[in-house]
């Protein structure tokens with residue numbers, strides 16, 4: 080589904096990603112761990128097509144198509160979803176309104192036609208209920224005044240609504256209380272399917288215990304330096320990153 | 333004027349957006365920019381007493397009206413064009429403008445729509461304002477003004493049954509002279525300002541509305557102003573009178589062809605609300621704004637003022653200003669009657685090289701008067717947008733209250749937003765509240781919405797509409813939809 084080959088990227092002319100290789104197949108769940116500043120969020124932004132994140136080497140294909148050729152919104156409509164490490168506040172625009180615009184843009188792209196107001200309302204309320212999100216959040220402006228954990232849950236709500244093929248979640252577990260973490264993990268697990276893949280960036284094993292990823296990768300200085308299974312996360316939890324960073328360059332998973 | 337500047341908030345070129353170049357690219361398509369090919373009967377360019385007399389004669393006006401105009405003209409001659417607004421343009425050569433232009437076919441004063449030149453009817457149809465009975469917007473009566481004349485007024489009969497007078501002002505001068513004499517110039521005096529004095533001398537057409545005591549106007553009234561002829565100024569004059577306990581909602585729309593030259597539109601609108609009466613006045617202003625290089629466009633210099641003359645009366649202005657090269661406009665309320673209420677809700681959008689200096693004045697004279705000003709300015713491209721407002725609490729305005737909120741939204745880093753609130757308080761028991769904010773559509777916001785599948789342009793619309801929703805909810809339903817669409821078009825090409 081996703082094939083990242085030798086990806087090099089700069090931000091403001093500063094090299095951040097230095098040759099990432101990663102293959103993700105449908106149905107797989109990949110976790111990416113790694114020290115602060117190693118390039119995890121940068122990788123996510125490059126995938127989503129954020130302006131200013133310049134790819135100067137390598138390529139990315141998504142379902143056989145050149146991802147780097149697509150505008151950000153086209154990537155989303157093609158099935159890529161990014162849950163942000165820091166979800167953005169948008170004053171004046173209600174959550175509900177944004178979700179409707181987003182869902183309909185995606186549905187139009189898929190040739191499904193727009194959802195009418197009543198069906199949409201039903202759907203969004205049902206998803207909110209499943210994720211234990213109070214209905215009143217739907218009527219509030221996007222992320223405005225939301226607590227850190229509420230913002231993260233809102234990302235999961237959007238993911239659930241948009242039903243992407245490839246979900247990239249950047250530190251979705253940071254700032255969540257124990258109950259919310261469970262809700263978010265359940266939300267992710269509920270969406271797992273043989274047609275869908277996940278790339279989950281996290282610093283903590285706790286989320287991975289709930290999710291049981293197929294692969295765990297360690298990113299360091301813009302490169303994947305080690306890949307393994309969930310036991311790698313256990314080792315990291317015990318020993319930190321020090322022992323890996325000196326290790327020779329690992330490869331794909 | 334004894335005013336005090338409380339704040340001058342300026343945001344300009346010094347806030348670049350990281351990672352994303354937001355700039356003005358393609359000029360937005362201005363759909364109403366077509367020209368209707370009709371032969372017109374126009375006065376040659378130039379302005380003097382003979383021209384004023386000629387206009388009056390073309391309108392078959394009574395002597396008193398001609399004299400009124402001449403008096404205004406003499407006042408205007410002694411006045412200077414105001415220079416305090418934050419707009420810049422080369423001096424206007426008033427001798428180079430034609431002050432009257434009307435389609436030749438209107439000369440015989442068509443008695444019904446069947447006699448009106450089909451080309452004119454077609455023009456309004458194209459603009460989405462069908463005048464024919466069967467196609468009309470249900471519940472909205474329209475007075476269609478084309479250059480210097482009114483082409484048609486719909487639903488006159490139905491309105492007359494309710495006692496409402498809705499007609500071109502030129503007709504009111506002939507048919508209802510006493511009302512016109514009593515109220516014309518009673519809110520905006522001849523000497524009020526340079527452009528209102530000019531308008532008083534040369535005004536051509538506009539609408540007259542009279543709602544008698546106790547009548548709730550059975551439908552929305554509206555006037556659609558169309559400038560068509562080149563080199564011609566449009567000087568509309570509107571007068572709305574709401575007698576005791578009456579109610580009316582009035583709407584104004586306007587467009588003009590795309591031309592390379594600047595054209596002057598200098599209007600005067602006067603509203604009078606007597607005891608317990610309510611007037612709601614909404615404007616969707618879409619004059620040609622000029623092209624993406626700042627060439628052409630309408631100079632929109634307008635004096636709009638309403639007086640809450642009676643106790644417990646209410647006047648509410650709602651405006652959505654998307655057009656014009658320059659807008660200079662401060663719809664105001666004079667709150668004379670006790671317990672009267674004045675409101676001003678505004679969205680002003682500027683893109684490319686547009687300049688807008690707009691706001692409101694609330695003059696509190698009576699006791700317990702209250703006013704609200706909600707102003708939303710949106711600037712994109714290289715445009716400049718200013719809010720300028722005056723709140724004045726006079727000596728007897730006990731317990732008067734004002735609340736002002738003006739918010740600016742910037743798109744890109746080459747535009748500017750400015751706020752000039754003036755507050756003058758002579759009555760200590762009154763309260764004045766002022767809130768202001770400036771925000772910017774951030775690259776992070778656009779990217780976030782794009783990541784949700786929404787195009788950059790739709791993302792801007794979403795944010796802008798959210799920013800304006802307090803004002804849009806004041807517009808009658810159909811027009812709120814139109815205004816939203818217009819906003820989208822005005823900002824097309826503002827992100828790249």
Ligand SMILES: Nc1ncnc2c1ncn2[C@@H]1O[C@H](COP(=O)(O)OP(=O)(O)OP(=O)(O)O)[C@@H](O)[C@H]1O
Nearest residue numbers: 090091093095114115116117118119120121122164
């Ligand atoms: N706009 C920018 N300008 C300069 N440097 C940047 C910019 N954005 C990111 N960087 C740098 O790129 C590097 C990688 O950042 P990134 O956000 O990808 O790290 P991360 O792995 O997600 O870290 P964390 O675990 O703290 O979230 C950091 O050193 C960061 O300072």
Ligand SMILES: [Mg+2]
Nearest residue numbers: 119120121164
């Ligand atoms: Mg990060």
